[in-house]
Amino acid sequence: KGSVILFTWTNFLLDDSYSFLGLENPLIISKDTNRKDSALDSRAIQDIASYDRLLPVILEYNKQAIKLDFDKSFFPCQVCFGEKLGSQCIKFLDCDHVYCKSCMRDYFNVQINEGNVKGLICPYDKCETQAHPCQVQELVNQEVFAKYDRMLLMTSLDQMVDVVYCPRPACQYPVSVDKESNFGNCPSCRYVFCILCQLVYHGLSPCKIKSDGLQKLRDEYNNADEKTKKLLEKRYGKQTIEAAVAECLTKDWLDQFSKTCPSCGASIQKIDGCNKMTCMKCRAHFCWLCEEYLPRNNPYSHYNTLNSPCRNKLFEGVNEFDDEDDLMWM
Secondary structure, eight states, X not given: OOOHHHHHHHHXXXXXXXXXXXXXXXXXXXXXXXXXXXXXXXXXXXXXXXXXXXXXXXXXXXXXXXXXXXXXXXXEOTTTOOEEEGGGEEEOTTTOOEEEHHHHHHHHHHHHHTTOGGGOBOOSTTOOOXXXXXXXXXXXXXXXXXXXXXXXXXXXXXXOTTEEEOSOTTTOOEEEOOTTOOEEEOTXXXXXXXXXXXXXXXXXXXXXXXXXXXXXXXXXXXXXXXXXHHHHHHHHOHHHHHHHHHHHHHHHHHHHHEEEOTXXXXXXXEEESOSEEEOTTTOOEEETTTOOEEOSSOGGGGGTOTTOTTTTOTTTTOSSOOSSOEEEEO
């Protein structure tokens, strides 16, 4: 106030400097440094190596100025509610929420040690802004950051549809594959495998199914829509899927209606008669109730012995029975 000269220069710099210097845009400086124009002051021309690098330099200087201003200001931490100097705080880049470094250091360490690398988000309610890796590196020690960096890489690879892992347990190296092919070749251990069934590459032959995957395949096929069923049939072969479904149905039926012979392991179905069973395969005797092996010379003693769990249960659960055991060997 009262400074006439300073006021005049301030207005000139704000309103007339661009036209006076012959600049059409404040961020674009003309490359024509040899033009003879009386309206252009020679002091407005800078001799720089590359005009293309001028804008990044200006933006970087602006970033540093903002950081310097941030470090000198005070901010309330949204976690501990203490007022801290900006140099003791971090600001999430996308949402501008500010927290003290002490609170965020504890927060980052807990999330990383629990394996939740995607959980390093702004603690503000309903905010989903992720912490930048450089902010994480600034707050945690080298060992924790190495763990974070490794898990972040693994998470990123898991989200890539054209990357799978080598199925060898001792390798697990990420392998880039072609979307149109089932062929995978590990660059680390040179293992050539099928990316669908994880077994040795079998060319155009249908994928082989492991015994413990039959139930899963049957459930997936039965619950799938027509499009998914076609994909499964193309992957495993229609005959393979039908055989898997039939085998699983047979296994379910055997688990529900049959018992295993304790001598040879054959599946036995009881149709009628008493609980003393005779295996038609190995002719061994066993009890239908407790599946205990019965002696050949006197199998019925099992139902007469005082300490036997099946005492007096020879005909338990039988409404109508014959003198001979009726059974079926599966």
